[in-house]
Amino acid sequence: MKNYIVLLTALALASALPTEVAAASIEFTSTIQTSLDKTIASASQIQARTIQSLHTEFLNLQKQDQNWESKIDSLHSRNKDTAAAVNKQSKEIDDAKIASLEADVLQARERHKPLLSRYTALNKQIEAARSFKSRSLNALLRIQTTALKIPVGFARADIAAKVKIHKTAKDSAAQAAKKIRERLDDIDPINAQIKAKQGAIKATQNSLSSTWSAFKQAAKKSDPTGVQNSLSSMVSLSRQIIEEEQKIFKLESTVSETLAAIQLQMN
Numbered sequence: 001m002k003n004y005i006v007l008l009t010a011l012a013l014a015s016a017l018p019t020e021v022a023a024a025s026i027e028f029t030s031t032i033q034t035s036l037d038k039t040i041a042s043a044s045q046i047q048a049r050t051i052q053s054l055h056t057e058f059l060n061l062q063k064q065d066q067n068w069e070s071k072i073d074s075l076h077s078r079n080k081d082t083a084a085a086v087n088k089q090s091k092e093i094d095d096a097k098i099a100s101l102e103a104d105v106l107q108a109r110e111r112h113k114p115l116l117s118r119y120t121a122l123n124k125q126i127e128a129a130r131s132f133k134s135r136s137l138n139a140l141l142r143i144q145t146t147a148l149k150i151p152v153g154f155a156r157a158d159i160a161a162k163v164k165i166h167k168t169a170k171d172s173a174a175q176a177a178k179k180i181r182e183r184l185d186d187i188d189p190i191n192a193q194i195k196a197k198q199g200a201i202k203a204t205q206n207s208l209s210s211t212w213s214a215f216k217q218a219a220k221k222s223d224p225t226g227v228q229n230s231l232s233s234m235v236s237l238s239r240q241i242i243e244e245e246q247k248i249f250k251l252e253s254t255v256s257e258t259l260a261a262i263q264l265q266m267n
Contacts, residue, residue, distance in 0.1 A: 026062065026208070026212050028059075032216060032219060035216075035219035035220050035222070036051075036055065036219045036227065038219075038222050039051070039218070039219050039222045039223065039224055039227050040052060040224070042222050042224060043224035043228075044224075047224050047225075047228060048224075050228055051224065051227055051228050051231060054228065054231035054232055054234075054235055055231060057235050058231060058234050058235050058238060061235060061238035061239065061242060062238065064242050065238060065241060065242055065245065068242060068245035068246065068249060069245065071249055072245060072248055072249050072252060075249065075252045075253065075256060076252055078256065079252060079255050079256050079259060082256070082259045082260075082263070083184075083259060085263075086180065086184070086259060086262055086263060086266070089263075089266055090176075090177045090180045090181070090266070091177070093173040093176050093177055093266070094169060094172070094173045094176075095173075097169055098166070098169050098170055098173060101162070101165055101166040101169050102166055104162045104165075104166070105159070105162045105163055105166050108158055108159045108162050109159055112155035112156075112158065112159060115148065115151060115152060115155050116152060116155060116156075118148065119145065119148045119152045122141055122144050122145045122148070123145060125141050126141045126142060126145065129141060176266075179265070180262055180265070180266065183258070183261070183262045183265070184262065186258060187255055187258055187259075190251050190254055190255055190258075191255075193251055194248055194251050194252070197244045197247050197248045197251070198248070200240075200244050201241055201244045201245065201248075204237050204240050204241050204244070205237075205241065207233075207237055208234060208237040208238065208241070211230055211233045211234050211237065212230075212234065214226070214230045215227060215230035215231060215234065218230055
């Protein structure tokens, strides 16, 4: 179950993708747009077209980034809910059946208790009668115990059978739960990959943040070359982020498929 807790923790961490931070920090305000327009106006015709093309592409990439982030968050949320449901179900395998069988054991013991108690008491009396050296009393008690041997045997066999059935059901449920935990363990390497991709996105976003700052400074100075170089880098970095997001979505999809297979196994 420890690995399962690790699973939930890893899934929770995977949902906190840093793309949201980047999307929120990069915004073309009216001031920045005005500076960009002035820079484009001061550039050569070819350079102006290049800057406009890069700007349009970057805005499109931002939208793709937001879309992938939304898709990942939605899928992850479903995976987390499914994982919680699987965990709950694994703890409740055959609960009603096991409870019913346990009740059968208790009822059988209670039903046979007077007979077994009477048989135990007679045997104690036989032991006590030996000290009195009373053959007649000893013989009378033995007649009574002999008469009870067969029903006592049936009573003990009835209880033992019900105990065995109950134990078999518990062992079967425990084995089924173990198999589920083993299947859940298969998700751990996938979560490790998700965390690695998340780290890669964070590192790329840090670079994107620095490049965004350089872009704003170049636009403020009406530096066409600086703006073009910054935008080119921003486009490249954004593509890298989206590629990692696509990989994360694929990994989350694998988690989803694995959880679905586990649920099918449980039904």
